[in-house]
Amino acid sequence: MLKLSKKADYGLIAVRHLAMRHLAGACSAKEIARTYAIPTELLAKILQKLVKKGLLVSQQGAEGGYALARDPATVTAFEVIKAIDGPLLITSCVTAHGDCSQAPTCTVKEPLGKVNEIIVKALNSVTISSLGDEGAEPPPSTSGLIQIGGAPQ
Amino acid sequence: MLKLSKKADYGLIAVRHLAMRHLAGACSAKEIARTYAIPTELLAKILQKLVKKGLLVSQQGAEGGYALARDPATVTAFEVIKAIDGPLLITSCVTAHGDCSQAPTCTVKEPLGKVNEIIVKALNSVTISSLGDEGAEPPPSTSGLIQIGGAPQ
DNA sequence: CCAAATCCGACCTTTTTGGTCGGAATTAGA
DNA sequence: TCTAATTCCGACCAAAAAGGTCGGATTTGG
Numbered sequence: 284m285l286k287l288s289k290k291a292d293y294g295l296i297a298v299r300h301l302a303m304r305h306l307a308g309a310c311s312a313k314e315i316a317r318t319y320a321i322p323t324e325l326l327a328k329i330l331q332k333l334v335k336k337g338l339l340v341s342q343q344g345a346e347g348g349y350a351l352a353r354d355p356a357t358v359t360a361f362e363v364i365k366a367i368d369g370p371l372l373i374t375s376c377v378t379a380h381g382d383c384s385q386a387p388t389c390t391v392k393e394p395l396g397k398v399n400e401i402i403v404k405a406l407n408s409v410t411i412s413s414l415g416d417e418g419a420e421p422p423p424s425t426s427g428l429i430q431i432g433g434a435p436q
Numbered sequence: 437m438l439k440l441s442k443k444a445d446y447g448l449i450a451v452r453h454l455a456m457r458h459l460a461g462a463c464s465a466k467e468i469a470r471t472y473a474i475p476t477e478l479l480a481k482i483l484q485k486l487v488k489k490g491l492l493v494s495q496q497g498a499e500g501g502y503a504l505a506r507d508p509a510t511v512t513a514f515e516v517i518k519a520i521d522g523p524l525l526i527t528s529c530v531t532a533h534g535d536c537s538q539a540p541t542c543t544v545k546e547p548l549g550k551v552n553e554i555i556v557k558a559l560n561s562v563t564i565s566s567l568g569d570e571g572a573e574p575p576p577s578t579s580g581l582i583q584i585g586g587a588p589q
Numbered sequence: 590c591c592a593a594a595t596c597c598g599a600c601c602t603t604t605t606t607g608g609t610c611g612g613a614a615t616t617a618g619a
Numbered sequence: 620t621c622t623a624a625t626t627c628c629g630a631c632c633a634a635a636a637a638g639g640t641c642g643g644a645t646t647t648g649g
Contacts, residue, residue: 284521284636285440285555287548289607292527295544311625325608331627344616345624360548368437374445391448394562395440395513401558402438405551414544437605442638464594478639484596497647498593 285373291364293321294329298338298363299414302355309341309348329367336366351411360414361406371406373399438526444517446474447482451491451516452567455508462494462501482520489519504564513567514559524559526552 297315304310312330316323330349333339340352351358365371374392450468457463465483469476483502486492493505504511518524527545 285438285444285517285524286526287438288605291438292544295548299544313625322608324610327626328608328628334626341626342616343614343626345622346617347615347625349626360551364438371438373439391445391452391567394567395448398513398555398558398562402551402555405554409547409551414547441636466594475639477641480595481597481639487595494595495647496593496595496645498591499648500594500646502595 287364288368290325290329291367293319293326294333294363294367295360295414296321297326297330297349298333298351298358298411301339301349301351302358302411302414305351305355309346309350311348314348333363333366336362338362338366355412356410358411359407360409360411361403363411364406371399371403373402440517441521443478443482444520446472446479447486447516447520448513448567449474450479450483450502451486451504451511451564454492454502454504455511455564455567458504458508462499462503464501467501486516486519489515491515491519508565509563511564512560513562513564514556516564517559524552524556526555 296319300315300318301310312327313323315321315330316326330339330341334341334349338352338358339349341347341349361371374395449472453468453471454463465480466476468474468483469479483492483494487494487502491505491511492502494500494502514524527548
């Protein structure tokens with residue numbers, strides 16, 4: 284139905300949480316899970332995936348936990364989603380598999396491919412640091428605008 | 437995983453098909469289904485939904501079938517998708533339900549709401565008539581561009 | 590009347606998703 | 620060294636959604 288999975292939601296929430304305390308050291312999965320009422324084990328698995336994809340770093344053992352691997356301003360929502368849910372393909376039959384059963388006649392995917400790119404760009408324009416502070420700081424309209432395609436300068 | 441349902445795909449394919457023979461009279465579900473190797477009964481149900489939403493008109497009885505209710509240039513991909521899959525909500529917890537279990541602290545939905553709007557606009561900018569002819573006619577770059585937000589004039 | 594169609598709802602199957610469990614490896618601190 | 624807290628990992632299960640099927644009622648042109 285064209286919506287993000289809960290796992291991706293959870294991932295974004297957690298990553299944002301880590302971004303807000305970026306310089307405060309690591310944070311355990313349990314702590315984050317409790318804060319947002321997310322099933323602990325599930326969140327743990329999600330975070331582990333993000334570690335494997337290089338978005339987070341982890342510290343094992345007591346007093347261990349997770350932390351962002353990079354500056355939050357350089358991490359985009361798309362990276363997080365892709366790491367959790369896999370590549371973003373809007374249609375059921377896009378390149379990379381080639382197993383579209385109605386391939387011979389299916390031409391809708393052509394223009395929808397463009398829509399796909401737009402979505403990716405939109406998600407890529409949302410950085411983790413911009414997931415900001417409880418909406419307390421609505422971004423100024425200029426920087427809040429999400430630029431699609433070539434910058435119209 | 438953020439992709440369209442097959443039903444929506446089927447719906448778009450069928451609607452496009454009807455658009456291409458817009459002035460040639462009605463077309464039965466069976467015929468369309470055969471053409472694109474889509475399960476007949478499934479496609480029928482999808483088309484019926486589109487009728488109920490006013491996108492198609494139907495003619496019962498022998499020699500009956502479906503036809504577009506409006507000019508294909510005025511029907512957008514988003515309308516078709518919405519008619520089939522329901523309203524497009526990218527996050528699991530957006531307005532209209534208010535049943536976001538982590539609502540108190542979940543702020544990611546704020547910026548993602550913007551992404552949601554972008555997607556809707558993108559899908560709305562794709563008209564059925566633009567789903568064109570087998571890619572035989574790549575649209576000129578100007579009309580092919582999908583405009584998002586205010587036109588950057 | 591008959592055949593071809595839409596129409597409609599119930600139902601089933603498969604896939605995906607969300608979530609759980611158990612246990613191994615690691616590590617800081619008492 | 621022992622212990623508790625933690626990441627790590629795979630297998631497993633349950634619930635939900637999606638995809639697809641079926642039976643039958645209704646309409647309608649020939």
